[in-house]
Amino acid sequence: MDLLSIEDPSFLRNLSIKELEKLSSDIRKFLVEKLSITGGHIGPNLGVVELTIALHRMFDSPRDKIVWDVGHQTYVHKILTGRAKEFDTLRQYKGLSGFPKRSESEHDVWETGHSSTSLSAAMGMVTARDLRGEKYYVVPVIGDGALTGGMALEALNHIGHEKKNMIVILNDNEMSIAPNVGALHNLLGRIRTAGKYNRAKDEIESLFKKIPAVGNMMASTAERLKDSFKYFLVPGMFFEELGFTYLGPVDGHQFDELFESLKYAKKTEGPVLLHVITKKGKGYYPAESDKTGNWHGTGPYKIETGDFVKPVNSPPSWSKIVSETVRKLAREDSRIVAITPAMTVGSKLEGFQNEFPDRVIDVGIAEQHATTMAAGLAIEGMKPYLTIYSTFLQRAYDQIVHDICRQNLNVFIGIDRAGLVGADGETHQGVFDIAFLRHLPNMVLMMPKDENEAQHMIYTALKYDDGPIAMRFPRGNGLGVPLDEKWQKIPIGSWEVLREGADGAILTFGTTIPMAMKAAQQLEKYGIYVKVINARFIKPLDEQMLKNLLMQNIPIVTVEEAVLQGGFGSAVLEFASVHKFHSAEIIRMGIPDRFIEQGDVKSLQKEVGLTVENITQTMIEQYQNKKKRA
C-alpha cells in the first residue's frame, strides 16, 4: 500500500485481516528504511504496528482519545494519521516531531516525552467527559516500563477507585529501554505464564464438553477448579483488586485476538486493563534480537547488517567518561554506589554494572524514588552517585529540596544531557536544571569545560563531605582532550581564567566555552581584548574573581546553554546588585523564555542566538557603548 497516500485512519475499517497484515509489513519496511537514515525510536515502534492499527480500527480517533505514554512509539500512529510523507524530516530541525504534538495533528490529543503521564491525563479526560455528559472512549496506551513510574501507580490507585469508563492498554514487551526491572515486572511475568495456563484450562474445558453425557459435568468441575485457583494462577487479579477489569494477556501481533479483546473492552463498564504482549523490534532482526536496549532509539544504521553509522574515531561520550571515572573511584571506595532510574544504557553504566553488579542500582522509571533512596544511602554514610538526565531530574525537585539539600546529605548528582539535546526536542532539553538547583541551600553546582576537567570534578565530588554536589555534562561526545592519569580536588567555587584581556570579560562554562574562545579571537581583529572565564562553579560563584572583574568596570557578557531566567547570568546580576555594582554593564546570553523544539544542536544554538558571531557582536556593542559614554 502507498503509505504516503494515507490521510486518516478510517480506511482501516474496510480492510480484511490479510490486508491488514500486508499493511503491517509495509509499515515495518517503511520504518526500517526511513529510520536507517534519520535515526529514531525504531524498537518501540516496530513492536506496536498491529496494536496501533487495531486501536485505530476499533476506535474513532480523534473523537475517541488515544493517549500514548512517553510518546516515543507513535510513529505508526503518525503514519496512519496522514504524516508518512514527513518522515524524511523526523526529529530534525523544523521537521516531524518524534513525539505526539498537538500542533501536528488533531489525533495527537496529549503531548509527552516523559514517561508515566498517560493514566493521569486520561483520568482528567474521562472526568471532563463525564462531567459534561459526553460519550467517547479514552484509551491510554502505557508500556510495562512506564507502568513502573510513580505517577502511573498513583493514577492506577485513583482510577480503580473512581470506576470511570476507561480502557487502559498495557503494552508489555518486557523491556524498558533495557530489560525491565522490578517487582511489578516480575508480576507481569507471572501473569504472562498464568495466561498460558488459563488458555490450557480453556482448551481442556472445551475438550471435556465434547465427551457425550459426562462431558458437561466434567467441564463445570474444570470451570470451578479454574475459579478456585484464580487468585493463585491469575495474577491479573492484582489489577482486578485495584478495581479494573483485567483482560488478557493477548498476543499484540495477532489481529483476531486484538479485535476480540478490544470489542469486549468496549462493552465493559468501569476501567479495563487490556494486557497486550508485544515484541520490541518485531520484524527487523537486529532490533528484535536486541537484549541490550541499543535498538530502543538509534542514530542512522545500515539496514543489511544492522551496523550503526558512526563518525570514525570520535571521542568517547560524556556519559561514558563520567561513568567510567566513577567506576574507577568505586574501586578504591566501597561506599560509592550508582543509582539510575532506568537509564543504564543512556548513562553508559554497563561496564560499572558488570564489575560491581550490587553497586549499580536500576530502580526503574522512578526519579523521585531514586533521589530519596540516594538520600537514604547517604544518611547511612554511603557515597551515592545519582545519575539522571537533566530533563528527568525535573521530576525529583522536591526530593532534592526536602530530602537531600535540607538534610545536607553527601549525594553526588550527575546531571547528564545538560543543555540542548537535539532530536528529542522540547520535552528533553536539559535547560532548566541551573534555575531549579541554583537557589537551593547547600547545593554545589558545577560544569566542566572538557572531559579532563570532568574527571577532576568527579574526584572532587566524591571526596566532598559537606553536602550535595552536582555536575552537569552534555549529551554527545567529549572533546577528545588528553586525560590526566592522576586527579586532584578543584577548590569549590573556583573559576579559571582561560584568556586574559583588559577590554571586557566573557563568563561562561561547559559547552559554550569553545564559542567564547573563538569570539575572543574574533574580537582581537577589532582591537578588542577580552578575558574568557571558565565559570565552572555555577554555585557557589567565585566571588573574589567576580568582585575583581566588576571593580574593573569593563563590559561583561555571560553565556549559558540554559534558560536565562534564574540562570548563571542572573546569579552574576544578583551578585552585582547585592554588592552595589550599580554601574556594571552585564549582558546575559542564553535560552529565552520559551520551549525549544527539536533539531541538531547547532541549529538550535543559532536559533537562540548562542553563536560565535552573536557573542562577538554583543561584546563589540557593549565596548562601543562604553566608549561613547566615557
Ligand SMILES: Cc1ncc(C[n+]2csc(CCOP(=O)(O)OP(=O)(O)O)c2C)c(N)n1
Ligand atoms: C520520566 C522519564 N524517565 C525516563 C525516561 C526515558 N525513557 C524513555 S522510554 C523509556 C522506557 C519505556 O519503557 P516502556 O514504557 O515499556 O516502553 P517501550 O519502549 O518498551 O515500548 C525510558 C526509561 C522518560 N522518557 N521519562
Ligand SMILES: CC(=O)[C@@H](O)[C@H](O)COP(=O)(O)O
Ligand atoms: C524517549 C526517551 O525519553 C528516551 O528514549 C530518549 O530519547 C533517550 O535519549 P538519549 O538518546 O539522549 O539517551
Ligand SMILES: [Mg+2]
Ligand atoms: Mg516496554
